[in-house]
Amino acid sequence: MEFVKQTLLLLWKDLLLELRRRDSLLTMFFFGTLLLFVFHFSFDLPPDRVAEMTPALLWLAFLFTGTLGLTQLFQVERENHCLEALLLSPLDRGALFLAKSCFNLLLMFLVEAVVMPLFWILFNLQGWNLLPQLFLVTLLGTVGFCVLGTIMSAITLRARARELLLPLVLFPLMIPVILATIRCMETIMSAGELGAAWSWLRLLLGFDIIFVTVGILMFDRVIES
């Protein structure tokens, strides 16, 4: 119980800070939209061909915006030695990890909730009724991204050139998530339901569960100074 309380408290702290500053959310949202424009200019395809590429393009946009958010994730803690203060307090490190992951998840969730419909509008796509299912799959993938991303963001925290290093260590490890979400979304868009892609969905769920557990257990090793 104490663990949940600590997590919520830390999450509330981050949300409050974000509400006052709006650094991450605005930049991520703007960057996501910008990417859609860049994609549109670089491909310039008719709507039926765009439909084939939609899952891949969407996930590229989410990966890039997500990485942008992750590099900022511990920025507040770096200022004024807040991280040291947090580590001195009798908090469970697992709670710190979970709060940070949830915070990043919430940011990405908000960005995705706007970028996905925008994609449908900008590229004149059909099949609005599939959007909730696609969004659900995206959400599962985003959980995996945020969980592993939070660990990697903490790992690279004290490295030189950490903004550059983060995607280098994160992306190869993210390949199961990228493959699974894109295959699931493709199946939904072509067949209208998950059907044969169930095993991909299970892989995605397995990934999420494994790395949430690993993160909670190992975060004190990552973050200690």
Place this chain on the structure above:
Amino acid sequence: MALISIAIGLYWGLVIAPPDAYQGEVQRIMYLHLPSILAAYLSYFLVFIGSCMYLWKRERRDDILAHSAAEVGVLFTALTIIEGSIWGRPTWGVWWTWDARLTLTAILLLIYTGYLMLRSLIEDEDRAASVAAVLGVIGFLDIPLIHMSVYWWRTLHQPPSILQPNKAPWENIAWPLLIPLLINIAAFLLLLFYLLSLRYRLGEMRDQIRTRRLEQSV
């Protein structure tokens, strides 16, 4: 010792052993290709063991082991990919293809190159050791998932030559081919341990220099 056994293995594999019935002389690359990927897998397993032990006991030697194994592993993986593309060009007609096992090997190379970069970019040694150990464990845990996903994605590579379910190893390959292969596997493992011990000595020496510098400055 390692050099001698490699020489024997290579001579046997490249000169004495008969060429493959379908692929001809090119197939001889197998005598290098298979041993080097086995050596790479073994070294990544050692990274995992070293990382786990370091997180548990916090001893310098485990960290040096993990670091050395990662470096040697990257070397062997790169070798495997190069040999593989030389083999792939005449048999498949391309240098590279997005087959599951090729992709997995390339991803392994990327993960452990990332691991080495992470280590080189953190100045505080203890801090680097600790976060690299976490990355070593996570990277290893991720391998089965990557393996599954790329296999579902696509497969073209020939199935494993020797270890197959329902069949004893010696039924899949003729003796004249198996003997040099086994010699080469043994030779590459010896080479792996030789390189590893060299690299490990280097890590120990670096540590000694570091402590001596600290003592002097105190």
